[in-house]
Amino acid sequence: MTHTNCPRCGGRLARDNDSGRCTPCQAAERDRMGAPPAVPASFWNHEPVRQALASRHLGRVIRAYRFHPYHGRTALSQTVVAGWLGITQAQLSRVENGPPVVHLDRLAHWAKILGIPNALLWFSLPDVGLDPSRQAASWPGLPEPDRHNHGNLVGPPATPASSEASTKEVVTTDRRQFHTLAALAGLGSMGEWGFLATPADESPAIGLEHVRLATSLVKEFRQADAVAGANQLCDIAIHVHGRLSSWAAKARYSRDVAEALQASLADLAAQTAWLAIDAGRRAAARPYLNDAITRARLADDSQVEVRALAQLALLNGDSQPTESLHCADAALRISAGWATPRLRTLLHLRRACAFAALQDRSAFEREMRKARQELERGPHESDPEFIHFVNFQEVQGLEALSFLALDQPRRAAEALRDAITTASPAHRRNQVYYRVRLAEATHREGDVNEAALMALDLLPEVKQMNSRRVTRHLADIRSTLGQVTRPTTPVRNFIEAFDGEAV
Incomplete structure (x- = not known):
């Protein structure tokens, strides 16, 4: 192996360095996810960047920026750069691949964020105004970003102000209780949350930098939910969605x-809806999904609209499978032409589950084949963040749940065992959920003792998991085992432990 040089500082790399960056540069770039790095003047002499600038197409410039070797051997993702620019990943994809952006204020705003030298631009930057990537940015009455926390919003929450409330109203809350909820939800890094307890201005103004801050919340909620579940997190999301929607209505x-702005609030509404589903508040989820679809259409953001429709398909899966199928079909139509393989995997899985609920086995098997074929095509750089959970485990898990709906518990148990053995540490909640469903499938196979032993073993983890969806299924097992005429020792032990723990 030959030595190579670090593209950032020019230093020689060790023989075993496969990151493309020397250790000091890796340390200096650990916070690059929060804001664009300060690049040297030579950065802009890279031939692809020069060609993109000559084309007078800022989308091409952004793409050349993302793939610059200065960032290491792995290009910056569209999701990261879109976060800097205050737009969604889908919008950035359209900017990069669509016609040139012609709005001067947007061109100037993005050029300043990326630090493109004035002399290289084909338009003039205004002489005044804050650089949102370098200056503190906050919603009117909302927090300034924590410079040590990658731009996350900070401060204690409050009950959302009503749209009819006075804009001078100061909303208060029990700060200690909220901090407990935030800690349980895994959002302790988001600080004091003081912004929701501040007075509102008479006529607030919102810029793209504020939208970027709101967008960052969705990622925080998604990551915390995957690890810990949504019970307490749902309360926080409802507070935040209500307050930011109120600000947007007045701004x-x-x-x-x-x-x-509408795309960001649509994504937040869709995330809040999912948290409501996982927290066992299924009825509360529907209004947020309706809100997400409305805002996504106002923003012409088909990606968020498809996300909301996929969640509606999930929400209707058990009680209204025909409606669920219609939602999945609509999502496939809307995403035709731009959906990535993993997104198509999810939508075919939604159709498969709906057909299973309708007891249409041949249609179920057809959709499962399509889902697996799409998954085998692998990830794509344009994959939206909301499908982060779509992997082999999810395919196996949803196939297993469909087998339960088709009254095939043996096949369900086999698929669930496969799903459990391919678990990802980043999706701890899903791992626990599928283990609970395996205990259910085992009981339905007729092995009552094994089901009781599995459920007893799961009890501590379910108690720690903040997901009423998971808890509800374990409670169903407890109820079913309680009907056993002659309970065995394992059954009695589980029932006593479950009742004593008050899960």
Whole structure:
């Protein structure tokens, strides 16, 4: 193996260095996810960047920026750069691959964020105004970003202000109780949350930098939910969604900001809906999904609309399978032409589950084949963040749940065992959920003692998991085992432990 040089500082790399960066540069770039790095003047002399600038197409410039070797051997993802620009990943994809952006304020805003030298631009930057990537940015009455926390919002929450409430109203809450909820939800890194307890301005103004901060919340909620579940997290999301929606209804913002703002709030509404589903508040989820679809259409953000429709398919899966199928079909139509393989995997899985609930076995098997074929095509750089959970485990798990709906518990148990053995540490909640469903499948196979032993073993983990969806299924097992005419020792032990723990 030959020595190579670090593209950032020019230093020689060790023979065993496969990251493309020397150790000091890796340390200096650990926070690059929060804001664009300060690049040297030579950065802009890279031939692909020069060609993109010459084309006068900022989308091509952004793509060349993402793939610059200065960032290491792995290009910056669209999701990361979109977060800097205050837009969604889907919007950035359209910017990069669509016609040139012509709105001067948007061109100037993004050029300043990326630090493109004025002399290389084909338009003039305004002489005044804050650089949102370098200056503190906060919603009117909302928090300034924590400079040690990658731009996350900070401060204690409050009950969301009603849209009819006075804009001078100060909303208060029990700070200690909220901090407990935030800690349980895994959001302790988000600080004091003081912004939701501050007075509102008479005429707030919102810019793209504020949209970027709101967008970052969705990622925080998604990551915390995957690890810990949504019980307490749902309360936080409802507070935040209500308050930010109230601000948006009162705020002043340009036409360019409007699209990004509506897309950001649509994504937040969809995330809140999912948290409500996992927290066992299924009825509460539907209004948020309706809100997400409405805002996504206002923003012309088909990606968020498809996400909301996929969640509606999930929400209707058990009680209204025909409606679930219609939602999945609509999502496939809307995403035709741009959906990535993993997104198509999810939508075919939604159709498969609906057909299983309708007892249409041949249609179920057809959709499962399509889902597996799409999954085998692998990940794509344009994969939206909300499908982070779509992997082999999810395919196996949803196939198993469909087998339960088709009254095939043996096949369900086999698929669940496969799902459990391919678990990802980042999706701890799903791992526990599928283990609970395996205990259910084992009981339905007729092995009552084994089901009781599995359920007893799961009890401590379920108690720690903040997901009423998981808890409900374990409670169903407890109820079913309680009907056993002659309970065995394992059955009695589980029932006593479950009742004593008050899960």
